[in-house]
Amino acid sequence: MINDTQTNKHQLGALTGASKCQNYYELHFATGETAHFYILADGIFRLLVDPDQNFTEIRTPFIQLAAFTADAFEQSTVRATSDSLIIQAGTYQIIFEQKPFVMSIFDEALHRTRMAQARPLELAANGTSESLVQNKNEYYFGGGLQNGYFSHKGHKIVVARDQITGKGGVILQVPFFWSSAGYGEVRNTKQSGTYDFGKLNPRETTIEHLDRVFDSFYLLGNNPQEMLAKYYTLTGQPMLLPKYMLGLGHIGNFCTTLWQPSQAKERNASKFGSNFYTRTSDTSVVSGRASLNGEENYQFSARAMIDRYRELHLPLSWFIPNYGVNEVSLQAASFFNDYAHNQGVQPGFWHDQSKTLPEQTAFTFTNDADTAADLEQLQRQANKHPFTSSSGGFMGQQKHTALLFGGVGGNWENIATQVAGLIGANLSGQPLAGAAVDGAEGGGNAQIYVRDFQWKSFTPLLFNLDDQGNFSKTPFAYNRRITEINQAYLQLRTRLTSYLYTLNAHAKAGEPIIRPLFLAFPDEQTNYSEQFSSEFMLGDNLLIAPITNGREDENGNARKDNLYLPDQSTMWIDLFTGQKYAGGRVYNNLTYPVWHLPVFVRGGSIFDFGKRDYVFYPQGERETVTYSDNESDDNSIHYETKISSKLDENKLTITIDPAKGDLPGAETMQETKLSILCDSYPHQIAVKVNDREIPLQACGTADAFEHAREGIFYNSSYGLPEFSQYQELNQKALQIKLDSHDITTNKIEITIHNFTYSQQVLVHEVTSGLLPTPKLPAVDSNKITAHSFELAWTRPSRVQIEINHLLYEGISGTSFTCHELTPNTRYIIRIRYVSGNRVSEWSELFGVITKPAAADYAIEQITATSNFTSNPQHPLSYLTDLKLASEWQTEEAATPDHPLELTFTFEQVEKLSRIVFVPRNLDHSGDPTEVSIAISEDGINYTPYAFAQKQAQEDADSTSQENYTAYSDQLQWKADSKNKVVGLRDVQAKAVRLTVYQSSGPIVAAREIFFYRAKK
Template sequence: MYIYDSAGKKVAESAGTADPEATVIPKASGTYHVVVVPYDVHNNSFTGKAYLPEATDAGNLTGFSGSHGTYEIAAGALKARADFLADDALRLQASPDGVLADPPGSHMIRTQPAAQRHTSSFDAGTYYGIRSKDTVLRVYKKPLRFGLYKADNRTPVWQEDAPLRWTSGGMRQSLGRGATEQFFGGGEQNGSFSHRDQVMNVGNNTNWNEGGFNNSQPFYLSTAGYGVFRNTMTPGVYDFGPHVRTGQQERRLDAYYFTGDTKKVIGKYTSLVGKPFMPPVYGLEPGDSDCYLHNANRGERHTLDALKVSDGYVQNQMPLGWMLVNDGYGCGYENLPETGAGLNKNNAQLGLWTQDGLPNQADEAKAGVRVRKLDVAWVGGGYGMALDACDEAKAGIEDNSDARGFVWMPVSWAGAQRCSVLWSGDQSLSWDYIRWQIPTYAGATLSGIAYNTGDVGSIYRHDAKMYARDLQWKAFLPTIMTMDGWSSDITTKKPIDQQPWLDGEPYTSINRKYLQLKERLLPYMYTLSKDATKTGVGAVRPLSLEYPDDPATLGADAKYEFMSGPDFLVAPVYSDTSVRNGIYLPKGTWTDYWTGKTYQGPTTVDNYAAPLDTLPLFVKSGAIVPMWPKGTTSWQTRDKGELDYDIYPQGTTKYTLYEDDGVTRKYAKGSSATQQVEVRAPGHGRATVIKVGASVGRYDGKAASRSYGFTVHAKTAPKQVVAAGGKLPHLADAKAFDAAASGWYTDPATGVTHIRTRSLSTDHGFSVELR
């Protein structure tokens, strides 16, 4: 926003996208005019000046009527409507032009809830009240203002502190702010997840760095117990200062308000715009991308050269789920069916970067294309274009195969979570790059975005140490990708590829360690993906989502940590150091994943030893973590005859594993299975009992039987272990354990007990007792 004097001289300027709802300085001042400078996302530049006329406020109420969940409201030229919806949500629309409808061409909303019929209205003198099951909407008369209250009509959820205000360029809503009220959301907001006292831009740009918002969404939620989605395809500015002022660049308000705690609000929002999609299991494995044909940075190559790189993953025992083989502008492809077949032999899927359209989807899918990455050249500024592209790319795979569409996209809008991984764009590697991405991806989850990620090691610069540090923590994101063929070495400035073994030792072994750990944890992450399709809540979470009553989770230390699911706390190292300070652990008992040392929270850990091969990683007591066997490098070659559980006993806890065939859409018709595990650890010398239920359900490839491995992090070693009714042999050490078909031993160095059962039918449950 720029402010000019009456002579046209610029006298003030504020950073960021202009606020179309900015308060115009009254004419009585006689000197200033507020000017909005429109922003062109394609050319990354401002396009001119647009002077805003003085704003108009809603006047006094002039009309109120309605019943059965829908109410018509008027204040002079302003027409408004309140719809109470079946999922305990409120839709509030207002326009001085009298047009109350969805934005033209909108298809963000997947399922429009029906209006509640069981509502009633009453006249309270200074306001009309509309009562629904859980809330009361107050419609104040002089002037017209709105306030949403809980069912008691005494406790405010939100309250307008000024009437709706509009100009020719937009409309603004102004709310009061609670003394400790916090605000989240806005989609992907690079570098932040908590927005109190911040101005949050909601629009699409191509600023890929801290402060950018290319995958933003017109949605925010509040710790006061509500969230709001603005049904719009126009940019906006949300100011979460002492007066919460939100507005879009249009003369209308169309807002869906959802009430409840944060997780419930995310669930209601994603029920409206679309739940996160269910990825194929190979989509949760690492991806690799490069241009193999007409690559100006690497010299002339051929598409089939991609197979030599995929061979490298196999030779180095590193998982690879998929490859983009034409990664770059001007990069075409040749021999696509042969390339796809070759990648499949190495247990990887074929993917294509789509620069400017999808003219050959059917043929490409038949050649084996199972992954799409879209680009800004035709996705453009996002909004409706992004959703069209995303839906089209996903459908192109699914209409021409039995696979699940797996799409990546760099610029998007509300609803993109239903069809795409959101990618934060072209960045250059630095320690700062690692730092600001941590709250970015955790914060995106608070807008129902289950898959948000950035390139491992960035696209443009490479450093072996920073690459290893970046890969470590990104192994705990659901989706990751290495971008090759564009990077240069930070020191030598020479072109360099970025496959995780190319830096040599010790980096190769460190990178392998975390990639194999990511692979082993796929049953855990895959179950979280299934959960997200129902709840809208993704795996990567700020600590405040799991510990909403702990104000320290909003502090400076916790900002650069995240939860991977409910059980893992990850505290990445984002500076050139071997010691991590300021690790905040919330209430509960936490176990260091590497050493077994326990911490009692809430506490802050300083001087944590974090050499290059160590990611600070903690597990919450009570956790039950499913894992594939050691050495697994592909979902296709894993030993289906074994499933492991990593267990941290405390009290009684339960976990439900989800499984299906991993690739087809048959799961949507019920082709899947679940298995519940319950751990009871009463303590005081009494037996710890692990109850493993039957695997309930069917899917293609389901194991009829399997052995189970249990790693039990208990305080005391058992004297004997009984599994499935039989006493297991006590083995001397790890070597004997690895050689045995079943048995148990306790590691004297760590106190951890390792157990393996014989192969058992998945149709029947069994118990394990540590006595």
């Protein structure tokens, strides 16, 4: 046993006794503690260590203990050996070693240990710590919406809500993680935690919470779906969204927003009628005021906004008109609700205080997730399908609340950040999550807006959050071209409503909606890492690879590198063009015009476009189950339809089984339409309904097929009609239409012979002796950074490069820059020439190691103090949290007579290299403009630091954003977007004091200050 008398920490002592009680096992320890161990169900266990001996079983509202019976516990058995206590629960052995006390779980079915503690639990007056054995190829997920991350191996995450919506922020706090080894833990606590998944020690995972009671549920599952399903058994299944929430939404403030006249040339001007206006807070220049119903100026009203969306062919499905405003006339809100309903728009209501809703309110939105459950109950009084949403939350809210958040728009990084964040939310048990298009603040970049709108059209919730900054966030805020592209993607999303609704229904069984690649392709190790974290699967059929930067070719088309399509046995089809790609490759130098989002259909996919309109992309053998209901509170009418497709050589068989479920009152006589992608007309087609062959007439034209009750049509101009203005529709599809049949009793079977659909795409290259074997490429050591390196070869040619066993395609010329790499990582590389379908022999293998990231040298755990009061929403801790998404602000300005003093104290004396001051993001009101720096080696006495020479750029990771300048005792900084870099080569310091004598606005603000230690 290890004791720490200074911090009152100690390890749980040796196991001294155990007994089987009424519904738990009681364990006794040499250090005086007692624990309860529960067997709740097959693969769900609980260990509760309460130093106060209270043993309150229901400690938080998150866990549904009523869902469990005593059966699993009663069937469990226990036996003791010379050195351990073993509880047998089904096929699991829970092994408690006595000296020291550590727990492990052995799975007899798999003949391996699922999880094991590395050392005894550590208990303290204000927290607990559990250390777990970490395996080399074990990956970790969960922790809530950790914006920017979903795979946590080698990282430390904080499980605490911080309201930061950018990279590193945690707006959904979920004390639940799970491992690819097949186990997970749910910590039953409201307190914050820190989870170290091998950053400090790659052989251990350490789970800490600021809760003196250790209360952990252990979940065992054979795959991610089982893990999430058991998490839902504990905390509740995800709710089923009302279908209107799958449409386009608008959130705005039509209560206090003010408008002033402007001109078209202003980037943030919005057009109303023939005039332009901008938002303002200056009441002296106001010419228009927002309102719900046009009480002031109709054009600025919420009603007018609904009209504007409709007139521009971007019909809204839902609308929240009072975001951020509690004081709203319930009568006015009720009048607006009536108008919205008449326009086919479901009205919502934002509040964090009121317990009274306007009449006809369809749903609510709150910033206070704690009230979401209360709001749901409030709605149940008048709404058959109650729905609540929140901008933040905790574990368990998936059963009654969706997560909607905003953030700062207008930057490319947020796209990749939010993709990874939404994947992480799904893997943490909250599949109903969405981010506002182009954020809530910032913005003004049309290219970023349209690219953001595109990929978010493939997420569960699509909405704009307006009136929070200077730029409008509507999909028609830019030019006609951008508006039309947004129209097309909204129409496509409408086609996918049934697909999204089915994914929502299947989420109840543990299937995420937005998925990492490893869920569909679990055998590829790279899919578990962060390497391709800006790609995701929507369900099992669609792979979306958003445009995440502004790189363009000479024609203004977006350039896309590092696009990975998994699995060499899978064919991928571009959803828009129909172009086929072989899987198992990383594609580079792809170009996409502004209308074209990289979206790929997985070979074998089956889609339901609603009303039994099915689309097939045949490959191999696949099946899907679609879900439909009447959208009532209890889903009293709901049914599922199983559809399967099997392509065996040139024979395609499609089967649509009878619908199953609770169907009384449902419309059971329905038509069926199939669109089957193919290469050519197959000629031999047989259609049977309940084994009775149906003769179908071939239609010669699309119009004839459209008006026929039944028939077959070979469509050589198939495609998405929404995008016909951007490209010729030239895909080929065999289309079949069947007259109404009873979907509950009729089985449809379709057999097609002589069927082909691009099987040649998966034909592999042929090694040719006519192509020379490449020599080893040259690597310029000066061009190796933390995230990239350049390869160069002598012969101008098309080449393939294999990097860490991944094949990189689409490379030609004499050089290629590999980017988006992991810092401080060794890459094993080889190269071969390509000519048509012929390839050369591979070159010899060689290696390149990327440099450590600059963040690896940033000092953590800095204590910051200030003589100014900080804004409570932007605390001083944000200045040193190493997150560029957060922002610190004071509540007053710095002046020469009243300077700001910031003192930064390190845990130990550090040898520094530089300081990097990162200014705020939205504007530059509050940037320090006149500062000085003092150094202390003991944390008590400070010496002013003089800057006598220009500091050289120290590493390749430094960018042009860092403005190096020659300094003296006082530093003059410009109020601009450039990072301010202060060279401190070889300076020894225990603390640094930064004094700000002048700032550019009424406050002082910054995103971050980094202190970098010298490189070893």
